[in-house]
Amino acid sequence: GDSVTQTEGLVTVTEGLPVKLNCTYQTTYLTIAFFWYVQYLNEAPQVLLRSSTDNKRTEHQGFHATLHKSSSSFHLQKSSAQLSDSALYYCALSDRRNYAQGLTFGLGTRVSVFP
Amino acid sequence: EAAVTQSPRNKVAVTGGKVTLSCNQTNNHNNMYWYRQDTGHGLRLIHYSYGAGSTEKGDIPDGYKASRPSQENFSLILELATPSQTSVYFCASGDAGQFANTEVFFGKGTRLTVV
Numbered sequence: 001g002d003s004v005t006q007t008e009g010l011v012t013v014t015e016g017l018p019v020k021l022n023c024t025y026q027t028t029y030l031t032i033a034f035f036w037y038v039q040y041l042n043e044a045p046q047v048l049l050r051s052s053t054d055n056k057r058t059e060h061q062g063f064h065a066t067l068h069k070s071s072s073s074f075h076l077q078k079s080s081a082q083l084s085d086s087a088l089y090y091c092a093l094s095d096r097r098n099y100a101q102g103l104t105f106g107l108g109t110r111v112s113v114f115p
Numbered sequence: 116e117a118a119v120t121q122s123p124r125n126k127v128a129v130t131g132g133k134v135t136l137s138c139n140q141t142n143n144h145n146n147m148y149w150y151r152q153d154t155g156h157g158l159r160l161i162h163y164s165y166g167a168g169s170t171e172k173g174d175i176p177d178g179y180k181a182s183r184p185s186q187e188n189f190s191l192i193l194e195l196a197t198p199s200q201t202s203v204y205f206c207a208s209g210d211a212g213q214f215a216n217t218e219v220f221f222g223k224g225t226r227l228t229v230v
Contacts, residue, residue, distance in 0.1 A: 045158070045205070046221070050218060090158065093215045101173070103219060105157050105158040107157040
């Protein structure tokens with residue numbers, strides 16, 4: 001089956017500095033869609049970014065990610081972290097065969113931004 | 116805008132008791148999902164449904180049943196609750212018809228404590 005790996009459980013960063021969250025995946029299918037979800041404290045997870053196009057940069061709310069099928073990666077980056085970025089971030093994928101079964105999520109990365 | 120409503124938002128249950136978590140969506144989505152969220156395990160799929168009358172097992176279905184009586188409603192049932200089922204449960208809905216946009220929309224979650 002599909003799998004998503006997020007290597008960092010916790011990322012701490014100083015406000016104004018860049019932040020990068022790693023996400024790699026394994027799937028037997030070539031046609032895939034990728035998502036980054038963000039979950040603020042006591043809130044529902046919500047989509048931050050989505051992509052299904054290889055090597056195309058996707059941006060939203062200052063975050064960006066590029067799907068690289070050659071390296072099976074979809075890392076999330078921001079050039080200047082803000083205090084309001086403190087949250088739990090999930091990487092997730094959907095493949096064409098199993099898309100109706102929902103998304104496969106990574107374990108999540110908690111981001112803490114300090115002043 | 117997508118709307119998924121869960122009830123109750125918080126629940127304390129006794130070991131061996133029956134628990135029913137309810138979910139209602141106004142998105143007219145065919146697919147609905149139940150996930151549980153635990154630290155170190157991320158979001159794990161319990162049951163999902165393709166439409167009214169259907170329920171399918173997800174990755175961790177043991178100890179759980181599901182019911183989809185209508186397009187809008189999807190319930191998760193714990194017939195004999197155990198302390199290991201203490202968790203935060205999320206319901207979600209998704210549109211199966213658009214592969215590249217198969218994000219799921221989450222409710223705000225139900226915090227269940229089994230004592």
